[in-house]
Amino acid sequence: MSENKExxxxxxxxxxxxxxxSGLTLGGIVLGGAVTSLVVKNNDGETTVADSHxxxxxETSNFNRALMFFNIEQFLTVEAAAEQxxxxxxxxxxxxxxxxxxxxxxxxxxxxxxxxxxxxxxxxLKGEPTQGNQSAxxxxxxxxxxxxxxxxxxxxxxxxxxxxxxxxxxxELLQKFEADxxxxxxATSKQFFNLLKKLTIEGVYADPLYGGNANLEGWKMKRYPGxxxxxxxxxxxxxxxxxxxxxxxxxx
Amino acid sequence: MAxxxxxxxxxxxxxxxxxxxxxxxxxxxxxxxxxLERGKDRDMADYLHGHDELRYSTRKEMMQDLSKDTVxxxxxxxxxxxxxxxxxxxxxxxxxxxxxxxxxGQTYRFGPYDFEIRSMTIERYGEGKIPKDMPxxxxxxxxxxxxxxxxxFEAMAGIGGQEDEGPMAPPRRAVFDKxxxxxxxxxxxxxxxxxxxxxxxxxxxxxxxxxxxPTANLTEPYTNEDGVSRAACQYCAFxxxxxxxYGAKADPVVTVLPVAKQxxxxxxxxxxxxxKVLHTDGKASGVVFRDTITGEEYIQEADVVVLTSYVFNNVxxxxxxxxxxxxxxxxxxxxxxxxxxxxxxxxxxxxxFEDKEFNSYAGAGALGAVIDxxxxxxxxxxxxxxxxxxxxxxxxxxxxxxxxxxxxxxxGLPGWGKEWKAATLKWYHRNISIGGQGASLPxxxxxxxxxxxxxxxxxxxxxxxxxxxxxxxKKLSKYLAEKAEEIGKKMNATYIKVNGxxxxxxxxxxxxxxxxxxxxxxxxxxxxxxVNSYLQMWDADNVFVVGASAFPHNxxxxxxxxxGALAYRAAEGIEKFIKEGGSLV
Ligand SMILES: Cc1cc2nc3c(=O)[nH]c(=O)nc-3n(C[C@H](O)[C@H](O)[C@H](O)COP(=O)(O)OP(=O)(O)OC[C@H]3O[C@@H](n4cnc5c(N)ncnc54)[C@H](O)[C@@H]3O)c2cc1C
Ligand code: SF4
Numbered sequence: 118m119s120e121n122k123e124x125x126x127x128x129x130x131x132x133x134x135x136x137x138x139s140g141l142t143l144g145g146i147v148l149g150g151a152v153t154s155l156v157v158k159n160n161d162g163e164t165t166v167a168d169s170h171x172x173x174x175x176e177t178s179n180f181n182r183a184l185m186f187f188n189i190e191q192f193l194t195v196e197a198a199a200e201q202x203x204x205x206x207x208x209x210x211x212x213x214x215x216x217x218x219x220x221x222x223x224x225x226x227x228x229x230x231x232x233x234x235x236x237x238x239x240x241x242l243k244g245e246p247t248q249g250n251q252s253a254x255x256x257x258x259x260x261x262x263x264x265x266x267x268x269x270x271x272x273x274x275x276x277x278x279x280x281x282x283x284x285x286x287x288x289e290l291l292q293k294f295e296a297d298x299x300x301x302x303x304a305t306s307k308q309f310f311n312l313l314k315k316l317t318i319e320g321v322y323a324d325p326l327y328g329g330n331a332n333l334e335g336w337k338m339k340r341y342p343g344x345x346x347x348x349x350x351x352x353x354x355x356x357x358x359x360x361x362x363x364x365x366x367x368x369x
Numbered sequence: 370m371a372x373x374x375x376x377x378x379x380x381x382x383x384x385x386x387x388x389x390x391x392x393x394x395x396x397x398x399x400x401x402x403x404x405l406e407r408g409k410d411r412d413m414a415d416y417l418h419g420h421d422e423l424r425y426s427t428r429k430e431m432m433q434d435l436s437k438d439t440v441x442x443x444x445x446x447x448x449x450x451x452x453x454x455x456x457x458x459x460x461x462x463x464x465x466x467x468x469x470x471x472x473x474g475q476t477y478r479f480g481p482y483d484f485e486i487r488s489m490t491i492e493r494y495g496e497g498k499i500p501k502d503m504p505x506x507x508x509x510x511x512x513x514x515x516x517x518x519x520x521x522f523e524a525m526a527g528i529g530g531q532e533d534e535g536p537m538a539p540p541r542r543a544v545f546d547k548x549x550x551x552x553x554x555x556x557x558x559x560x561x562x563x564x565x566x567x568x569x570x571x572x573x574x575x576x577x578x579x580x581x582x583p584t585a586n587l588t589e590p591y592t593n594e595d596g597v598s599r600a601a602c603q604y605c606a607f608x609x610x611x612x613x614x615y616g617a618k619a620d621p622v623v624t625v626l627p628v629a630k631q632x633x634x635x636x637x638x639x640x641x642x643x644x645k646v647l648h649t650d651g652k653a654s655g656v657v658f659r660d661t662i663t664g665e666e667y668i669q670e671a672d673v674v675v676l677t678s679y680v681f682n683n684v685x686x687x688x689x690x691x692x693x694x695x696x697x698x699x700x701x702x703x704x705x706x707x708x709x710x711x712x713x714x715x716x717x718x719x720x721x722f723e724d725k726e727f728n729s730y731a732g733a734g735a736l737g738a739v740i741d742x743x744x745x746x747x748x749x750x751x752x753x754x755x756x757x758x759x760x761x762x763x764x765x766x767x768x769x770x771x772x773x774x775x776x777x778x779x780x781g782l783p784g785w786g787k788e789w790k791a792a793t794l795k796w797y798h799r800n801i802s803i804g805g806q807g808a809s810l811p812x813x814x815x816x817x818x819x820x821x822x823x824x825x826x827x828x829x830x831x832x833x834x835x836x837x838x839x840x841x842x843k844k845l846s847k848y849l850a851e852k853a854e855e856i857g858k859k860m861n862a863t864y865i866k867v868n869g870x871x872x873x874x875x876x877x878x879x880x881x882x883x884x885x886x887x888x889x890x891x892x893x894x895x896x897x898x899x900v901n902s903y904l905q906m907w908d909a910d911n912v913f914v915v916g917a918s919a920f921p922h923n924x925x926x927x928x929x930x931x932x933g934a935l936a937y938r939a940a941e942g943i944e945k946f947i948k949e950g951g952s953l954v
Contacts, residue, residue, distance in 0.1 A: 202785045208794050229428065236439045236454045238823055244451045247444055249878035251451055288786065295784075314785055322770035323423040339797055341730055341770045344420035347603035348731030352765075355563050357726040357798060365421060 181328045182219055186226040186257065190278065191264050192218055197280035198267060199317040201287050209338035210331075212317050220320030220329030221260075230257035254304050256312060262301050263294070263309030270299060324365050336362040344368065371657060371666040377403045379943065380656055380671035382643045382686065383678030385467020386929060387915040387936045389621030389629070390522075391675055393595070394940035396634035400947065403669060404635065405658050407642040407678075408433075408464030411622050416612030422769040426610045429456055431471045433463040437642075437661075440681055441820040442877045444837040446698070452823050452831065458711075458876070459883040461679055465637060466612075466622040468679070468883060469929070473609040473734030473766060474585030474618050476528045477926035478519050478934070480539040481512035482745040482757075486922060489746060490756060498756065502813045503841065504701070504708060505756070506921045509893040510902040512539065515934050520544055522933030523555055526619035527599065529588035530554040535578035537741035556588050560604070564727050564801045565738040568763040571859035577742045582762060583930075584735035585619035595628040606767025608734030618734065641667075644829050646674055646690040646912065653692075653912045659827055673943055676889075676914045677936075680709075683918040684817045684888035685832040693889075693899050693908050698814050698835075704899040706817040708887040709834065710923040713759060713807030713842045715881070716849035716869030719800060720862035721777040726798040732767035743852055744808075744925040755844040759807030759925035761853055768797070775800040777864035803856055805849035805869060809886070809923040812839045817888045837875050846872035884928050886920040891935075893954075901954045903942025904935060910952050915939045 184192055196218035205211030212218070224230060232255050241253040252259075264279075270290050271279040279287065291310065293299060299306035320329030322336065324344070330336060336343050343362035351358045379395055381388045384406040392402050424430045433439075441450035462468025482489055485507050490498055499505060522528075524545060532553050534541075543551040558581040561569070569579040586602040602617040616623040629635035645657040647668070655670035676683045687693050687705050696707035739762035741747055750756060774793040776782055777800075783789050820833040838846075850869040857865040892898025895907035904919050906912040915936050917928045924931075942953050 203790055204787050206787055206790060208791060232455075234429070234434055234436055236435045236452045236823075238452070240822070242449065242451055245444070245448065247874050247876040247878070248442060248451045249453055249457050249876075250455055291785075318774065319423060319427060319771050323427075324421055326421075327423060336770065339770055339794055341797075344607075345605070347605055348728070349560075349601075349603050351728055352562050352604045352731050352736075353560050354728060358728055365418060368418060368420075 181223075182216065184219075184222050186222045186230065187264075190268075191261070192222060193280040194264050194267055194278060195221055197287060198264075198291060198313055199320065201284070201291055202314050202317040203321050210334050212321060214331065215321050215329055215335050216331045217317055217320030217329045220323065220327055221316045223328045224316060224319070225257045225260055230260075231255055252304060252308070259301075259304055259309055259312060262304065263306070263313065266299055266301055266306065266309070267294070326365055333362045333364060371668045373668045373670065376655070376670040376672075377401045378671065378947065379403075379673045379675060380405065380669050381675045381677055382656060383407070383467065383676070383682065384465050384621070384626070384637055385462055385677065385679065386469040386621055387932055388467070388675070388677035389469070389625040390525075390933060390936040391677065391915065391940045391943065392629040392635050393625035394937065395943060396629045396632040398944055399632075400634065400944075402629070402635050403671070404637045405641040405643050405656070405669065406465050406637060406639050407661060408639060410637060410639040411465045411470060411612070413612075413614070413616060413623065416614045419611050419614055420605070420607045422771050425471075425607070426769060427771055429460060429610070431462065431464065431610065431612070432456065433461040438682075438825045439831060441823050441831050441833045443833070443835055444874050445814065446835060450820055450833045450835070453877050456880075457878040458881045459885055460610075460880075461681065461883065465626065465639060466620055469621045470612050471610050472585075472618075472620075472929065473927075475735040475737070475764075475927045476523070476526070476583045476585045476930045477760075478539045479512075479924045479926055479931045480745040483922070483924045484508045484510060484512050484515065486757070493746065494750060498750070500841065502839075503756075504811050504813055504897075506708075506890070506892055506897060508902070508921055509891050509898065510938075515938070516542065518934035518937040519930060521937045522930060525593050525595065525624055526585050526933070527555050527587050527591040527593060528583055528585055528619070528930070529556040529558050530583035531558040531581045534580035537578045537744070537747050538580055554583070556591055559584050559586065559588055559602070559733065559736050561738070562728075562732075562736065562765050564729070564763055564765055565736070567860050568738050568803070568856070571856055572740050575856065575859055577740045579738050579740050582735055582737040582739050582764070584733070586613075586733045586735045587617040587619065593624070595624075597624055597628065599623060602733050604731055604733045604736065606730060606732045606769070608732075609766060642827070643678070643686060644689065644827055646676075646686055646692055648690065648692055648909055648912070651909050653909055672911060673947065674912045675939070675943065676912070677916055679916055680885040680888055680918045681817070681832045683914050683916055685819070685829075687889065687899075687914070688819050688832075689829050692912065693906060695818060696816050698816050701813055704890070704895075704897065706888050707899075708811040708890050708921050709815050709817045709836060710809040710811055710886045710920065711836065711875070712809050712882045712884040712923055713838070713846050713849075713872070714805070715872055716759070716805035716807060716846045716853060717761075718803045718850070718853040718857040718868065719775065719866040720803065720857045720860060721775070721796055721864040721866075722799050722801075722861075723863040727801060729765060729768045729798060729801065732765040734766055736766065737762050737764035741925075743849060753844065753848060755841045755848070757808035757810060757845070757925065759805050759845065759849050761803055761805050761849060761856065763801060763803055765801075770797075773797065778866045779864070803853040805846070805853055806882070806925055806927070807842070807845045807849055808925040810841055811887065811922050812837075812841070838872050843872045846870075884917070884923060886917040886923040886928060889914040889918040890921040891919040892921060901952070902938070903945075903953045904939040905942055905946065905953055907952075910946065910950075913939050913943055
C-alpha cells in the first residue's frame with residue numbers, strides 16, 4: 118500500500134473509510150474489508166495497523182440514563198442488588214457507578230427480555246438437569262418477580278425496601294436467594310439470582326454502547342483494552358502491555 | 370400451491386463451508402447451481418464494527434435462531450427428549466458462510482488411524498479390544514486417498530503450519546509451491562506467544578512432541594489459485610463467534626463463494642429454509658423450501674440435490690423426506706441417524722500463575738500449541754481400557770471480559786461480592802488453560818431420529834438427539850485430564866484446577882464444542898453406511914449428503930479440514946455423476 122501511517126491518522130480513518138478505500142480483490146471484484154490500505158509496514162518491516170483516532174472526551178450529558186423498563190422503585194432495588202454483586206472497592210467503581218442498572222433495564226426492554234432467540238414452543242416440561250433451562254417464564258418476568266421478592270423479603274426483615282437496607286442485610290438477603298431459600302411463582306430464587314449476576318457482569322464489561330461500563334471504567338479496572346484493531350506487534354511480547362481501552366464508538 | 374422455480378443442474382441446501390466448496394467447484398466447471406440458505410446473506414460489510422462481545426459471543430448474533438429450529442435432547446431412550454431452548458453445548462451456524470463465517474480456524478487433518486479405525490484396532494489389539502456396543506467402522510477411504518483433497522482445501526484456504534511438526538501429527542507431503550520451493554503448508558505458522566512457549570517447553574521436557582496449531586487465520590498475505598487475495602491476521606482477538614474484518618480468516622464468504630459468484634453460474638437465495646427433498650423410486654427431483662420472510666412455499670427442481678445443511682438438518686431432511694432407512698438402536702438396522710458422535714471436551718487444567726501476567730486479551734482463533742502424543746493410536750492402548758485419545762493444547766484465542774472471570778481453586782472464595790471482584794481482577798491476566806479435545810467414538814444408543822412432539826415453525830418435526838457419555842468417554846476424559854495436570858505442574862502453575870476427571874452425563878446446557886458428527890455416515894457397505902466415499906447416497910444416486918454428518922466417528926481433532934476434503938471429493942463425484950450417471954463406486 119502506498120499510504121503511510123501519517124496520512125492515515127490525519128485522515129481520521131474510520132471503518133467507513135476502509136470500506137470505501139480498500140478491499141479484498143478477486144479478479145476486480147472488491148470484497149470490501151478493512152485490509153490492504155489499513156495494514157501498513159512500519160519501520161521495522163513489521164506489519165502493523167494504523168491507529169484510528171479516539172472521538173472520546175467531549176461528553177456533555179448521557180441521554181441513555183433513563184428507564185425504558187423498570188419503574189423507579191424497581192430500578193433502585195436492581196441497582197442496589199447489582200452493586201452487591203460487583204461492589205465499589207479500592208480497585209475501582211461498582212455496578213452502580215458503571216450504570217449497570219440502566220444496562221439491565223435496557224436489556225430487559227428489548228429482545229433479550231422477551232427471550233426472542235429462544236425456542237418457545239410447548240409443552241414446557243420440567244426435564245432433567247442435563248436438559249438445560251426448560252422454564253416458560255420470560256427473562257423480563259423472572260426479573261420483575263425477583264425484584265419484587267427482594268423487596269418483600271426486605272420488608273419482612275426491616276419493613277424497608279431492599280435498597281434502603283444496610284449493606285450487610287442486602288448481602289444476607291442475596292445469599293438467601295442464591296441458596297434458593299425464597300419461593301417465586303413458578304421459578305426458583307436461584308434462577309433469578311443467576312440472571313441478576315449474569316446481567317450485572319454484562320453491564321460491567323459490555324461495550325458502553327449498551328449503557329453500562331460507564332466511561333470504560335469496567336475495562337480500565339480490568340486492564341482490558343477493548344476494541345483494538347491489531348495486536349500483531351505485542352502478541353510475542355513477554356511483558357504485560359497496558360493500553361488505553363477503545364470502544365466501538367472510537368471506530369465509527 | 371407451491372410455486373415451481375426454473376430447474377437447475379444442482380441445488381445445494383445450506384451455504385456454509387461444504388455448500389460453498391461444492392458451489393465453487395461445480396460453477397467453475399460450468400454447471401448451473403443454486404444455493405438455498407435459511408439465514409441472511411453476508412459480505413465483508415457485515416464483519417466491520419464487529420468487536421462486540423455482547424452481541425456476538427454472549428447473544429450469538431451469527432448463530433442459528435433457536436426460536437425457529439433447535440434439537441431436542443435426552444440422555445437415553447427412557448427419558449422424554451426436550452428442546453434445547455437456549456444456547457448451550459454447541460452453536461450451529463446460520464446465514465451465508467454458515468459456521469464457517471465465525472469459526473476459529475484450527476485446521477487439523479484427521480489422522481490415518483481415523484479412516485481405518487476398525488481394521489487398525491483389530492490388527493494391533495485384536496477384535497476383543499472393541500467393546501460390544503461400539504460400532505466403529507472404517508470410512509471407505511484411506512488417509513492416503515483423501516490426502517489430495519486435504520491439500521486442495523488447504524491451498525484454497527491458505528492454511529498455515531509448521532514445516533516440521535514432529536512425529537505425532539498426521540504425515541504431510543511437500544506439495545505447496547512457495548517462492549520456487551515445495552512446502553508442506555501453503556503459508557508459515559502463527560507466531561509463538563509466551564504461553565505457547567511455556568507449554569511447548571514443558572511438554573518437550575516431558576518427552577512429548579508439541580507443534581504449532583495449523584491455522585486458517587492467514588499468517589501472511591496470500592493469493593490462492595482462484596485469484597483470491599487476502600491480508601494477514603492481526604491477532605485481533607475477536608475471531609470465534611465473529612466474522613474477520615480483514616478477511617484474514619478463511620471463511621466461505623471470502624474464499625469459495627465469491628469465486629462461484631464470479632462465474633455467473635451461481636445464485637444464492639438467502640432466507641430460504643428447505644423442508645423436504647422430493648423423490649420417487651430412488652431419484653430426487655428437487656426440494657421444497659419456504660421463504661422465511663414471506664412464508665411462501667417454492668419447489669426448486671434440479672438434476673442433483675446436495676445436502677450441506679450441517680449434521681442435524683442433513684439427518685432431519687432425510688428423515689422428514691423419508692429418504693434412506695432410519696436407524697433403529699434396538700435392532701441395529703438402518704443407517705440414517707446412526708453413529709451420532711460429538712467430542713469429549715471437558716478434560717483439561719486451568720492454570721493460575723501468581724508471578725506472571727499474560728497479554729491474553731490478545732489472540733487469534735487458531736493461535737495455540739498442541740501435542741498429539743495421546744491422540745489417535747499414537748500411544749500403546751494395551752494397558753488402557755479405551756480406544757483413540759485426544760489432543761492437549763494451549764490456545765490463545767483472546768480472553769474477553771464478560772465471559773472470562775477466572776478465580777483459582779482457593780477454599781472459601783465466594784462467587785460474587787468484594788472478594789470475588791478483587792480475585793477476578795487479579796487473576797484475569799494470570800490464568801491460562803490446557804484444553805483436552807478427545808475423540809468421540811460411536812455407541813449404539815447414541816443416535817438421531819425425529820422428535821415425536823416438537824416441530825419447527827413450519828410444523829416439521831425437530832431432530833431428536835439421544836446421547837450420553839459411556840465408559841469409553843469417561844476413561845478417555847480422565848486420562849487426558851491427568852496428562853493436562855502433569856503438564857500444568859511442569860509449567861509451575863501456582864494453582865491448578867483439573868477438569869474432566871469425572872465425566873458425568875452429557876449436559877446440553879454447557880458449551881463444549883460445535884463438533885457434532887455422524888448420522889449420514891460413509892462407508893463401503895449400504896447395510897452399515899448411508900453414503901459412499903463420494904458422499905453419494907446408496908439409496909438415491911443423485912443425492913449427495915456432505916458435511917461432518919458423513920463421519921463414522923469423531924476424532925481428537927477439529928473437523929473442518931476433513932469436512933473440506935470430503936466436500937472437494939464430493940464435488941468431483943457430482944461432476945462424474947452428471948457425466949456418467951449411476952453409482953460412483
Ligand atoms: C464457535 C465455533 C468455532 C469453531 N471452530 C472450529 C475450528 O477451530 N476448527 C474446526 O475445524 N471447526 C470449527 N468449528 C466447526 C466448523 O464451523 C464446522 O465444522 C463447519 O462450519 C461445518 O461446515 P458445514 O458447511 O458442514 O456446515 P455450516 O457451516 O454449519 O453450514 C450449514 C449451513 O446450512 C444452513 N442450513 C441449515 N439447515 C438448512 C435448511 N433446512 N435450509 C437451508 N439452509 C439450511 C445453515 O444456516 C448454515 O448456513 C467451529 C464452530 C463454531 C460454532
Ligand atoms: S484473530 Fe486474525 S483471523 Fe481472527 S478475526 Fe482477528 S484478524 Fe481475523
